[in-house]
Amino acid sequence: MNAINGSNEATYSRVRDQLRQDIITGVFEPGVRLRIQELSNRYEVSQMPIREALQQLQGEGLITLLPQKGASVRKIDQKFVENMYDIRIAIETMLVSRGIDNLSNRELGLIEEHQAQYEAYATAGNMEGALTANTLMHHRINQLAENPEALDIINRHWGLIASLRSKFGFSQQRVQSIIEDHRGILEALRNRDKEQAVRLTRDHATKAKIDLLEQMSNQT
Structure with a gap:
């Protein structure tokens, strides 16, 4: 027990x-x-x-x-994961588009801190810490839009994603790709470049979906 x-x-x-x-x-x-x-x-x-x-x-x-x-x-298969990420992509791109107008320098600094923590944990091989820092970073970006209903929907799946990643892991290329993606998103936020932030957020979540689906496929 x-x-x-x-x-x-x-x-x-x-x-x-x-x-x-x-x-x-x-x-x-x-x-x-x-x-x-x-x-x-x-x-x-x-x-x-x-x-x-x-x-x-x-x-x-x-x-x-x-x-x-x-x-x-319920059965947790690749279709389930694909649908879950499609919802996340739609909502996160909307949130970053609307939230960037509310981005203060203080909030930007906090987002940068979470990204620095992610890089430190990832470099040290501490994926549990990296997942936590990643969650905090995305949550802080998402909440800028001041849309608690959308935030509630997307937050439901963070624990599930973390559990799936704990089981299936990441590809060798994915951890470095996440760092590069985060740096690009942060640069777009610093420049208040809404179009670039939306594009990079969409690409980032899409790559996360593809990587997890591949990891699941490799272990089944």
Whole structure:
């Protein structure tokens, strides 16, 4: 069993992350029913954080919740990942286009700090730290548009992407490509070049999609 303790919020987050990881790694296979009591026993928590975790993972698309039938695991295949990234590309390009007008020098500095952290972690081979810095950088760019509804949609998939990357990894070329992409996006932001920022954001997310799909294909 995996004992998960802490505050209510921490407990919920840990249950959610562990359940997500168990789905991604095949502990719970597609179509399997997820029974609340069994999950509560497995993770040694009450039923409340289990229910909250299931709601969150439904939002990510990992499970389905049906009246009278409960929760079941969805199949995470290449089509699922492709659709997820297509949504991300559409929303992120819209957000950077609208957000660049709100970009202050202070915000730019914070974005640059996250990118520097990403490069440091990536160079050291700490991909967990790099993924966190990458998430923070993109989140700060995305929130400039002041569109919480769009931000909520795109944020649902960050944990899922991180879990998929933990399982399938990156191609050797991808880490350096991310650094180059980030530098280009930052330069466009410094110049307040909306057209360039949109183009580079679209290219960056598209390359991320292609790389993850290739990594999945190589391991199946």
